[in-house]
Amino acid sequence: MEAEQEVKNWFKAAKVEDFPKNGGACIKYKDKQIAVFNFTRRNEWFACQNMCPHKKEMALARGMIGESQGEPKVACPFHKKAFSLQTGENIDGEDYEVVTYPVKIEGGYVYVGLS
Amino acid sequence: MNSRKQTHIVVVGNGMVGYKFCEKLIDKEETQNFKVTVFGEEPRPAYDRVQLSSYFADADEKDLQLAPPEWYAEQGIELFTGELIVDLDRENKTITSQKGRTVSYDKLVLATGSSAFVPPIDGVEKDGVFVYRTIEDLEAITSYASGARKAAVIGGGLLGLEAAKSAMDLGLETSVIEFATRLMPKQLDDIGAQALKAALEELDLEILLNKNTTQIGGNSVPEYLNFADGDRLDADMVIVSAGIRPRDELAKKTDLGVGERGGIIVNDRMETNDPDIYAIGESALHKGMIYGLVAPGYEMADVLVENLTGGDAAFTEFDMSTKLKLVGVDVASFGDAFGETEENSKKVIIDNKAKGVYKRINVSEDGDRLLGGMLVGDADDYNMLLQIAQNGFSLPPDPVDLIIGDRDEESGAGQKVYDFPDDSIICSCESVTKGDICLVIEDEGKEDIDSIKKCTKAGTGCSGCVPMLDDLLTQSMEARGKEVRKVICEHFDYTRQELFDIIKVRELHTFDELLDEVGKGHGCEKCKPAVASLLASAFNEHVLEDRDTIQDTNDRFLANIQRGGTYSVIPRVPGGEITPDKLITIGEVAKKYGLYTKVTGGQRINMMGARVDQLPDIWEELIEAGFESGHAYGKALRTVKSCVGSVWCRYGLHESVSFAIEIEERYRGLRAPHKLKGGVSGCVRECAEAQAKDFGIIATEEGWNLYVCGNGGTNPQHAKLLATDLDEKTLVKYLDRFLMFYIKTAEHLNRTSTWLNKMEGGLDYLKKVVVEDSLGIGEELEQEMQQLINVYACEWKEVVNNPELRKRFQHFVNSEDVDPSVKFKDYRKQSVPAAQGWKDEG
Numbered sequence A: 001m002e003a004e005q006e007v008k009n010w011f012k013a014a015k016v017e018d019f020p021k022n023g024g025a026c027i028k029y030k031d032k033q034i035a036v037f038n039f040t041r042r043n044e045w046f047a048c049q050n051m052c053p054h055k056k057e058m059a060l061a062r063g064m065i066g067e068s069q070g071e072p073k074v075a076c077p078f079h080k081k082a083f084s085l086q087t088g089e090n091i092d093g094e095d096y097e098v099v100t101y102p103v104k105i106e107g108g109y110v111y112v113g114l115s
Numbered sequence B: 001m002n003s004r005k006q007t008h009i010v011v012v013g014n015g016m017v018g019y020k021f022c023e024k025l026i027d028k029e030e031t032q033n034f035k036v037t038v039f040g041e042e043p044r045p046a047y048d049r050v051q052l053s054s055y056f057a058d059a060d061e062k063d064l065q066l067a068p069p070e071w072y073a074e075q076g077i078e079l080f081t082g083e084l085i086v087d088l089d090r091e092n093k094t095i096t097s098q099k100g101r102t103v104s105y106d107k108l109v110l111a112t113g114s115s116a117f118v119p120p121i122d123g124v125e126k127d128g129v130f131v132y133r134t135i136e137d138l139e140a141i142t143s144y145a146s147g148a149r150k151a152a153v154i155g156g157g158l159l160g161l162e163a164a165k166s167a168m169d170l171g172l173e174t175s176v177i178e179f180a181t182r183l184m185p186k187q188l189d190d191i192g193a194q195a196l197k198a199a200l201e202e203l204d205l206e207i208l209l210n211k212n213t214t215q216i217g218g219n220s221v222p223e224y225l226n227f228a229d230g231d232r233l234d235a236d237m238v239i240v241s242a243g244i245r246p247r248d249e250l251a252k253k254t255d256l257g258v259g260e261r262g263g264i265i266v267n268d269r270m271e272t273n274d275p276d277i278y279a280i281g282e283s284a285l286h287k288g289m290i291y292g293l294v295a296p297g298y299e300m301a302d303v304l305v306e307n308l309t310g311g312d313a314a315f316t317e318f319d320m321s322t323k324l325k326l327v328g329v330d331v332a333s334f335g336d337a338f339g340e341t342e343e344n345s346k347k348v349i350i351d352n353k354a355k356g357v358y359k360r361i362n363v364s365e366d367g368d369r370l371l372g373g374m375l376v377g378d379a380d381d382y383n384m385l386l387q388i389a390q391n392g393f394s395l396p397p398d399p400v401d402l403i404i405g406d407r408d409e410e411s412g413a414g415q416k417v418y419d420f421p422d423d424s425i426i427c428s429c430e431s432v433t434k435g436d437i438c439l440v441i442e443d444e445g446k447e448d449i450d451s452i453k454k455c456t457k458a459g460t461g462c463s464g465c466v467p468m469l470d471d472l473l474t475q476s477m478e479a480r481g482k483e484v485r486k487v488i489c490e491h492f493d494y495t496r497q498e499l500f501d502i503i504k505v506r507e508l509h510t511f512d513e514l515l516d517e518v519g520k521g522h523g524c525e526k527c528k529p530a531v532a533s534l535l536a537s538a539f540n541e542h543v544l545e546d547r548d549t550i551q552d553t554n555d556r557f558l559a560n561i562q563r564g565g566t567y568s569v570i571p572r573v574p575g576g577e578i579t580p581d582k583l584i585t586i587g588e589v590a591k592k593y594g595l596y597t598k599v600t601g602g603q604r605i606n607m608m609g610a611r612v613d614q615l616p617d618i619w620e621e622l623i624e625a626g627f628e629s630g631h632a633y634g635k636a637l638r639t640v641k642s643c644v645g646s647v648w649c650r651y652g653l654h655e656s657v658s659f660a661i662e663i664e665e666r667y668r669g670l671r672a673p674h675k676l677k678g679g680v681s682g683c684v685r686e687c688a689e690a691q692a693k694d695f696g697i698i699a700t701e702e703g704w705n706l707y708v709c710g711n712g713g714t715n716p717q718h719a720k721l722l723a724t725d726l727d728e729k730t731l732v733k734y735l736d737r738f739l740m741f742y743i744k745t746a747e748h749l750n751r752t753s754t755w756l757n758k759m760e761g762g763l764d765y766l767k768k769v770v771v772e773d774s775l776g777i778g779e780e781l782e783q784e785m786q787q788l789i790n791v792y793a794c795e796w797k798e799v800v801n802n803p804e805l806r807k808r809f810q811h812f813v814n815s816e817d818v819d820p821s822v823k824f825k826d827y828r829k830q831s832v833p834a835a836q837g838w839k840d841e842g
């Protein structure tokens, strides 16, 4: 994952408890929609663009998270295209990709690294 | 470049066959011996033209791509797209593109395909007249169709019918115009074509035969067609699909041999009369024949690669078997469809007009070999018959057994794929044999379809052989004494039924508990909803308490997600009976929130286009008026349809509405492996279509007949009679048992029909369990059902009254703003999603 020190702009998104356990929610940053996932079982947080590259639906935050051979992923609720939450690549090797963002937790708040 | 010079192969045409040539060459040869340059006229790299029509339906452009642009670069292939080759200089061995680029070659491969043939009809040049060959053609058709009402397709062949279906799917009234006296004249005989015509007319496609179009009339755009016989047809869009013409322009310019009616002449080695120039695919004329199908083109690519890499291969005549895709009527023809290749061959025919099925096979004079045939209305046996014909298998004593097609018996023609010889071709698009596939399954241990596809490429073309792959996998595992365990996914080594028992016996109420006790890893989108459904069936607790994130989005938000990310709202209307006041409420709510309303196929009303944040408010108002969740989003009981029954109907024997309401209220909210639907009809006229339901109840003089395991949907199946002349109490008892038995033993996402089809002992066994209680579990099943019924509560009511749950229906967690990407447009006085994604880019 991205080295934390490279991130200059940490956006304070919301409180930890605003996010469902083992699931995602969408945050708004200026005009951007970003899906943030609280992968409680792995004790990890992830974030990626909310728009699914398949049919351009604003939906990934409502997708289901899980693992494929140990790789954390989110599956789009529309047609179940799944993306690695680490690399953003399509899990089945298809030609779709999403942008991922680093996440950190501090003082009960979720921060998303935007640059 | 240097002394060990590479051979420079230039390929003109980056279509299906041109691409396949590159792929096979790369697979074959150390790439350093060759330098490959490809020119394609189309703006994008090669895509799957065969699946073009699915572009309308679901696939997007990328799904059609045969390989992404990077692939060519990675293989060291230089690819120029959007560049038409306009000149060939055989003397100096160069070609020149429209952009003025000149490239020299050592070997030139012409894979220029064909173009749609457009007859010189008066008016064909009008805007609004299209051909059907490329993605651009389809995009143009789609955008023009939005302003059109009625389409005419000129040409009733394979492609014309596919185009007609697409026009219908675009919402146009559609007519097919065929010059000949029957549809698909190359594949079907008169009776077969008639059966096809009847079936297509059922689908509301108009078919006009014997029609010679003389003019496409109208002011600048089409308005009508005139025919030679004086008839006239209104149409504001025209698709011409009157055959193909090989693209032999370059050959003609330079005196390469071309056929009288076009096509670049090649020999068995794919050589033209210039030793350094080859032609493959639809532009090649082999022994007087243009092959308008992809499989022979791939074979040509294979032969040429062999020959260019030092081998010696020959293209011989190729099978022209085809199956019509997507049209809604099964049609296939295979091998020698007309029985013309052997003298005294015999035809065997089944012509079932009532069912709209026509099957014809041609067998050799001695009755030993299958030569070919055609299937209309039911092509389930196509793969099997094709295999038998191609591999020369011996036939049953009475060949008619091959086509009787008793679906309940062993698959198709009674042959097991696993018993085929190793060299029989299973996937004809990619020429993959049974042996190749078994190798991957048995030696490499690949035991799922996806891996088999990846390793062998089988099933990646027209995908027609996938059911056979599935059978082969199962049969191979069985043959080796391996249990074919339908485990859910990599996280649980258990079947659905096993998990259900574990959950109940150990009283595990959450996904995490189950995963920790018997699973591994952290779950995925396959096991989570499956377990959610099991938990719901086991305990019927609220689906959102502690388990919202393991639900599919529809269950998580208690509504169906739709294009553009909005949701639909369908309140329960038991038995389809609704008071005027409730109708008014629906009208008022829909108006207030700007929702689109439509009467559903399930006798209730759908309000569509609600944003996620509006759902709780909408439901609050509906619940206030006495509505409750209709579970249209869940794998749960949907509707129990009813006819009007004896209160009103002069034929009605009993009160079907009351009974339907009772049943629907009894099982409302019941979660199951798949959705459940029921129906109650007041007499045999069956206006509630109860025999098309998972359970159907039909009044008799004496009581009620109970039918089970029917459905409409993808593979319609009629329900089967389970018990007759029951009183209401007994009927409910049987239903309890039946439903609970299904819930406990079916695999995830199997409807009751699929469950029954797989059940050993079939209907007889089910009768024994439910009616005779042969397993002695009847009472237990009834009690389990009663527990589920006792704890039923409307999910939406709980959400509406629970501020914590309500909070989850916000689009953003850090802002009250609503989703700004949701956009609507007006449509017949209501609002519908404004197209998003690729659709509105054009």
Ligand code: SRM
Pocket: B560, B561, B562, B567, B568, B570, B598, B599, B600, B601, B602, B603, B604, B605, B606, B608, B632, B638, B639, B675, B677, B692, B693, B710, B711, B712, B713, B714, B715, B751
């Ligand atoms: C709304 C409705 C169409 C309509 O406007 O009439 C509809 C709409 C959908 N149907 Fe249906 N079906 C509707 C009646 C039917 C019927 C007719 C009936 O129930 O009598 C059938 C065939 C009968 C049957 O199921 O046996 C039907 C067979 C399907 C199938 C195929 C099921 C199968 O076993 O093959 C699916 C796909 C699935 O469930 O996996 C499906 C799936 C869908 C989905 C959920 C697709 C999706 O995931 O978006 C659609 C959701 C729309 C929405 O947002 O609400 N729908 N669907 C109908 C709602 C009925 C209701 O009041 O609840």
Ligand SMILES: Cc1cc2nc3c(=O)[nH]c(=O)nc-3n(C[C@H](O)[C@H](O)[C@H](O)COP(=O)(O)OP(=O)(O)OC[C@H]3O[C@@H](n4cnc5c(N)ncnc54)[C@H](O)[C@@H]3O)c2cc1C
Pocket: B012, B013, B014, B015, B016, B017, B018, B019, B039, B040, B041, B042, B049, B050, B051, B052, B053, B083, B084, B085, B086, B111, B112, B113, B114, B132, B133, B134, B159, B162, B247, B250, B280, B281, B282, B283, B291, B292, B293, B294, B295, B297, B322, B323, B325, B462
């Ligand atoms: C809607 C549709 C459905 C079909 N369904 C089936 C089916 O179910 N089963 C089946 O077997 N077949 C089907 N076919 C036929 C199948 O698509 C063709 O047989 C196959 O595409 C032929 O491949 P090809 O490479 O020879 O030609 P193409 O795929 O047409 O490729 C030729 C390419 O060369 C390009 N080209 C031509 N001239 C030049 C030039 N001078 N310079 C540069 N580029 C040039 C063209 O633009 C084109 O991209 C269908 C076809 C269509 C249109």
Ligand code: SF4
Pocket: none
């Ligand atoms: S409503 Fe049903 S039939 Fe219609 S498009 Fe959706 S799933 Fe298909």
Ligand code: FES
Pocket: A052, A053, A054, A055, A056, A057, A059, A076, A077, A078, A079, A080, A081
């Ligand atoms: S829109 Fe996401 S998978 Fe199709």
